[in-house]
Amino acid sequence: xxxxxxxxxxxxxxxxxxxxxxxxxxxxxxxxxxxxxxxxxxxxxxxxxxxxxxxxxxxxxxxxxxxxxxxxxxxxxxxxxxxxxxxxxxxxxxxxxxxxxxxxxxxxxxxxxxxxxxxxxxxxxxxxxxxxxxxxxxxxxxxxxxxxxxxxxxxxxxxxxxxxxxxxxxxxxxxxxxxxxxxxxxxxxxxxxxxxxxxxxxxxxxxxxxxxxxxxxxxxxxxxxxxxxxxxxxxxxxxxxxxxxxxxxxxxxxxxxxxxxxxxxxxxxx
Amino acid sequence: xxxxxxxxxxxxxxxxxxxxxxxxxxxxxxxxxxxxxxxxxxxxxxxxxxxxxxxxxxxxxxxxxxxxxxxxxxxxxxxxxxxxxxxxxxxxxxxxxxxxxxxxxxxxxxxxxxxxxxxxxxxxxxxxxxxxxxxxxxxxxxxxxxxxxxxxxxxxxxxxxxxxxxxxxxxxxxxxxxxxxxxxxxxxxxxxxxxxxxxxxxxxxxxxxxxxxxxxxxxxxxxxxxxxxxxxxxxxxxxxx
Numbered sequence: 001x002x003x004x005x006x007x008x009x010x011x012x013x014x015x016x017x018x019x020x021x022x023x024x025x026x027x028x029x030x031x032x033x034x035x036x037x038x039x040x041x042x043x044x045x046x047x048x049x050x051x052x053x054x055x056x057x058x059x060x061x062x063x064x065x066x067x068x069x070x071x072x073x074x075x076x077x078x079x080x081x082x083x084x085x086x087x088x089x090x091x092x093x094x095x096x097x098x099x100x101x102x103x104x105x106x107x108x109x110x111x112x113x114x115x116x117x118x119x120x121x122x123x124x125x126x127x128x129x130x131x132x133x134x135x136x137x138x139x140x141x142x143x144x145x146x147x148x149x150x151x152x153x154x155x156x157x158x159x160x161x162x163x164x165x166x167x168x169x170x171x172x173x174x175x176x177x178x179x180x181x182x183x184x185x186x187x188x189x190x191x192x193x194x195x196x197x198x199x200x201x202x203x204x205x206x207x208x209x210x211x212x213x214x215x216x217x218x219x220x221x222x223x224x225x226x227x228x229x230x231x232x233x234x235x236x237x238x239x240x241x242x243x244x245x246x247x248x249x250x251x252x253x254x255x256x257x258x259x260x261x262x263x264x265x266x267x268x269x270x
Numbered sequence: 271x272x273x274x275x276x277x278x279x280x281x282x283x284x285x286x287x288x289x290x291x292x293x294x295x296x297x298x299x300x301x302x303x304x305x306x307x308x309x310x311x312x313x314x315x316x317x318x319x320x321x322x323x324x325x326x327x328x329x330x331x332x333x334x335x336x337x338x339x340x341x342x343x344x345x346x347x348x349x350x351x352x353x354x355x356x357x358x359x360x361x362x363x364x365x366x367x368x369x370x371x372x373x374x375x376x377x378x379x380x381x382x383x384x385x386x387x388x389x390x391x392x393x394x395x396x397x398x399x400x401x402x403x404x405x406x407x408x409x410x411x412x413x414x415x416x417x418x419x420x421x422x423x424x425x426x427x428x429x430x431x432x433x434x435x436x437x438x439x440x441x442x443x444x445x446x447x448x449x450x451x452x453x454x455x456x457x458x459x460x461x462x463x464x465x466x467x468x469x470x471x472x473x474x475x476x477x478x479x480x481x482x483x484x485x486x487x488x489x490x491x492x493x494x495x496x497x498x499x500x501x502x503x504x505x506x507x508x509x510x511x
Contacts (some may be wrong), residue, residue: 057416076418087414091432091509101418108419138509158418187329 006029008194009162014063015054022061023049025226036191041204045215045227049197051166055081080160082169086151088139094150095135098122101158125153145176165197202241202256209234291477298479307483321463325451329388337396345404362394367452379460391446391452399441402433439503446495
């Protein structure tokens with residue numbers, strides 16, 4: 001597959017794992033501004049580890065991660081991460097959660113943190129995400145969907161060039177998930193960030209991604225074999241295509257079948 | 271307020287009954303003690319209560335100054351935990367009151383010995399609470415902070431400390447009760463101030479009404495400390511619901 005022109009984030013032949021065992025290897029990925037790559041894979045194939053590696057939070061055992069052609073060796077301010085469990089701090093209010101990243105970044109760059117200005121900016125985005133009037137609430141008072149909006153808000157306030165999303169909608173009910181998927185699509189188009197989304201839902205991957213990748217081990221390989229990433233253009237054409245088109249597109253049906261095989265192979269290995 | 275009234279009833283009614291049984295010379299009626307308490311409050315009790323309170327607060331400050339940084343280090347850095355936990359486990363169960371003679375010998379007969387004794391009562395309780403709180407921090411909070419570009423200092427400020435604080439306050443509340451009990455004993459030596467001194471002095475002078483007024487003052491001092499810690503705990507733990 002030809003490389004992407006001017007990728008914002010790239011991984012070159014990356015491998016990473018835990019306790020000396022590589023969970024994925026040979027991952028080469030390039031994502032340009034305004035592009036979204038969705039990665040699907042069965043549980044335990046290393047999707048979250050891959051995302052943490054791209055975020056600079058997990059050191060690759062081989063290969064490099066580059067942002068704007070420069071290798072990174074730790075968290076990078078140009079990268080924003082939305083975690084599976086939202087990563088909110090239950091002891092801070094909605095507003096404090098939203099502005100926390102701004103406070104940390106300001107102090108690190110030696111600037112005085114303008115709390116009032118940050119609160120104003122946060123309120124605007126919170127309102128856009130349907131959280132107006134909830135600024136003084138604590139995360140426990142929010143629904144799952146609202147918590148996810150807040151996590152998204154906190155990351156977007158940092159104006160990242162790269163947005164990494166780790167199964168962001170996996171804990172939500174179907175209706176809220178669809179609603180947030182549409183919201184995310186709107187925000188991604190508007191801000192032209194490079195996004196990498198990992199999910200276990202093929203439908204979600206196809207609906208949200210310009211390109212879709214499968215991270216899995218080939219059937220028949222040993223249990224300790226590292227997973228590989230296989231990337232393809234979105235079989236449904238482009239991201240944001242109608243849900244029904246995405247769901248019943250021939251290529252998507254084939255992809256879903258292949259994904260199901262990968263899951264079964266994982267189960268057999270276990 | 272209603273709960274306070276109910277709590278008082280649980281104490282005052284049995285007290286009246288017991289006074290009737292054992293006689294008011296040994297156990298005066300609560301209203302007689304209350305009248306004496308009010309009469310003594312300004313001239314004597316307040317001064318003695320202030321002395322006791324200052325000793326407890328000084329001990330709390332000293333214990334916190336040691337327990338908080340050391341507990342955080344033990345909770346977050348395994349090497350610290352390996353070095354200090356065995357010592358803490360060995361010293362924690364030792365009855366601190368038994369150390370009073372040693373403290374009097376080492377630090378003299380002044381207030382420093384009494385404060386040191388109370389600090390020893392508190393420090394291990396606080397230390398282990400802080401250590402456990404710091405150790406139990408869920409890694410996903412730290413990953414979340416790291417993704418925002420946080421430093422180790424940010425981990426402490428934004429994540430570890432907010433989780434440690436409720437545990438620390440619970441330890442302070444429990445430790446304060448023990449500290450007050452030890453304080454009573456420690457104030458019976460080489461001092462003329464403190465509620466412990468006042469109670470024992472009144473007892474030896476056979477001034478039972480004064481003695482009971484002193485006991486009530488000690489109880490109220492403990493109550494005030496509990497309520498204060500409770501309020502602070504409620505405030506900092508609002509997020510827990």
